[in-house]
Amino acid sequence: MFSILLGFLDAPMLDYLSDFCKKCGPISVSCASTKEEWFALYEQHEFDCFFFGFEDDIVNVRSVIYNLRSNEHHQHTPIILFSTKIEYLITAFVHWRSCECFLLPFDNEKKEALSSLLHYYEGMYEKMHFTNQKFCQINTPKGIYNLPCNEILYVESTMKKSIVHLKKEAIHVPYPLYQVRRLIPGKNFVQTHRSFIVNLDNISYVDKSKEPWGIFFFDSDKEAFVSRSHKKTLPPFFQGIDDDEMNLD
Numbered sequence: 001m002f003s004i005l006l007g008f009l010d011a012p013m014l015d016y017l018s019d020f021c022k023k024c025g026p027i028s029v030s031c032a033s034t035k036e037e038w039f040a041l042y043e044q045h046e047f048d049c050f051f052f053g054f055e056d057d058i059v060n061v062r063s064v065i066y067n068l069r070s071n072e073h074h075q076h077t078p079i080i081l082f083s084t085k086i087e088y089l090i091t092a093f094v095h096w097r098s099c100e101c102f103l104l105p106f107d108n109e110k111k112e113a114l115s116s117l118l119h120y121y122e123g124m125y126e127k128m129h130f131t132n133q134k135f136c137q138i139n140t141p142k143g144i145y146n147l148p149c150n151e152i153l154y155v156e157s158t159m160k161k162s163i164v165h166l167k168k169e170a171i172h173v174p175y176p177l178y179q180v181r182r183l184i185p186g187k188n189f190v191q192t193h194r195s196f197i198v199n200l201d202n203i204s205y206v207d208k209s210k211e212p213w214g215i216f217f218f219d220s221d222k223e224a225f226v227s228r229s230h231k232k233t234l235p236p237f238f239q240g241i242d243d244d245e246m247n248l249d
Helices: 011-023 035-044 058-070 086-095 108-130 177-183 228-233
Strands: 002-007 027-031 049-053 079-083 099-103 135-140 143-148 152-158 161-166 170-173 189-193 196-199 203-207 213-217 223-226
Touching: 002 011, 002 035, 002 108, 011 027, 011 108, 049 058, 058 079, 079 086, 086 099, 099 108, 135 170, 135 177, 143 161, 143 170, 152 177, 152 213, 152 223, 161 177, 177 189, 177 196, 189 223, 189 228, 196 223, 223 228
Parallel strands: 002 027, 002 049, 049 079, 079 099
Antiparallel strands: 135 143, 152 161, 152 196, 161 170, 189 196, 203 213, 213 223
């Protein structure tokens, strides 16, 4: 079951977010009322997502996030920050681009965005752990590749050929990007750039602080890109806010 650890939030927000998550699907929620309780839960259990309040105790939260990102297992684990202070979220947006940010209080649009994000994460977890495996077969002069679709992060175009980037390796194939796309089953592979086709099921976060946007993936340090003309191909919850919208002016 997809699991979330909530911490560094006041009691009312802790209760609210816990109830909110449980209503979004089969999600296991653990709540920490203190820093010590958070570390105790973190040491005892495996978690797939972290929620943090980002208000007064920002020094401790920064330290925890830094430690998480320094841990190989959690380099790309989803982290969601909640704060009433936009200046804190701007800081987080700049320094921890892997984090999603929600400015409080919640309105209906933000609730819908968080619900969509949680449904995506839970659905992705379900597919990764329980869905029957699909394969993409690519014939090349060097042999036949039978690639598990859920292992494909993205396909990159290079000199009228393509590179299929998997979690642990990269396969060079003598076909242009559009031909490789025809070989991959399912609707979860979308073109995000003239040189990139991306597997939506493996996206961890989208770095919207630069142009073109960067796409990062679970359990990988690889990066794909989203051009301005292809931003709408991403699910709405990944389109989020960009630098213009984060401008205090």
